[in-house]
Amino acid sequence: MQVKETKRNAATSAKPLSRIQEANRKAILNAAIEVFAASGFRGATIDEIATRCGMSKPNLLYYFKSKRQIYQQVLEQTLGEWLAPFEDIDPDGDPIEELRRYITVKLKMSEDNPNASKLFANEVLHGAPVIGEFLETRLKNLVNEKAKVIRHWVGEGKLAPIDPYHLIFMIWATTQHYADFDVQIRAVLGTQAGRPGFYEQAGQAILSIILYGIRPR
């Protein structure tokens, strides 16, 4: 059981939030990711985000002081979970199994949370104005680290001599394509694309080509 919000302490930098405040913030961010994913930063309107969580525009702006602040918050929130499975690639694991698992998880993320993928695609497509610095620092370091792992695997003869960076890009491109271009895939395949098992089928096809393509030969 929890008491009412404790009095604000001017000395603390992080102000505590009531449960209502927390709930409202979360509702806003959930609505925002949908709208930003569908329309991009410029195309999204505060009004639509507000309406989607049953709030008025000024009330929403009571919680976030600007449209850009909501956008940054949503991006930051998603960035961590988006990279987690990439970080999880284990240098000591079996190369083919590690990559199989990564591809599978990444494709599942496209299926379960296409909006997160679309959000990033939009941001990067428009020049990454907000996460540009993140890409040049943390992502760059992380990719270099994992590229080194793959190169090591190649050196051990456990993988064919492929370029680690282009392999990583291929995995990202292929898996995220199913989220970012879902409209096109649905248009081409019709109802088939929405059926249960579709993503399993896609996963098998992708794994079959890539894993066989990087097998030592």
Added chain:
Amino acid sequence: MQVKETKRNAATSAKPLSRIQEANRKAILNAAIEVFAASGFRGATIDEIATRCGMSKPNLLYYFKSKRQIYQQVLEQTLGEWLAPFEDIDPDGDPIEELRRYITVKLKMSEDNPNASKLFANEVLHGAPVIGEFLETRLKNLVNEKAKVIRHWVGEGKLAPIDPYHLIFMIWATTQHYADFDVQIRAVLGTQAGRPGFYEQAGQAILSIILYGIRPR
């Protein structure tokens, strides 16, 4: 040598355009593809398109009656050339060589004309409001046709038993990724990504994985 524009004939439905008109229209469309690719439909402004081809806003609207009309024109213009190499896949050619050529051409298109790729990515990402019908008709038919070709190749034992549709999506995703996400690639790879020969390197990596991955086994 050419005389001045001939008098308009009210009976002809297609009105002839003077050379100046033609040149101006082309200049507008060239500027428009850059701006739409960089900012999307909503983010692009007529003012920026106009400025980029040394024109005033009202003057540009003398040639195209609305922002949407420019956008549709640019999309239509690019759609044909975009699909041409896909149509060129020859059912009677050698499967591996046909796909090698297609992947190579597609990657070169991403290198030479990234804006066309970004334009489509934006349009599809936002639900394909303009080219949606095209995707469901002409593109769908074309993909079905080529899928049949690939399936036939598989049946002949010239390719491993892979799903044709997912192979096509993988090729599209991977090659277009280098245009659509060029900012991310540049951020991760630094100056290396801009160097001459980078796309050749990418092409070799992609071809190495995919072509080996679909080889009969």
Added chain:
DNA sequence: GTCTATAATTCGATAGAC
């Protein structure tokens, strides 16, 4: 055909009552 000026609209953000 090209310009200046401006109408009309949309949208982010704020003021201030409750």
Added chain:
DNA sequence: GTCTATCGAATTATAGAC
């Protein structure tokens, strides 16, 4: 905390002079 009302900036599109 939430609302109504509204300001101000940006932007599409048009009117009308030249």
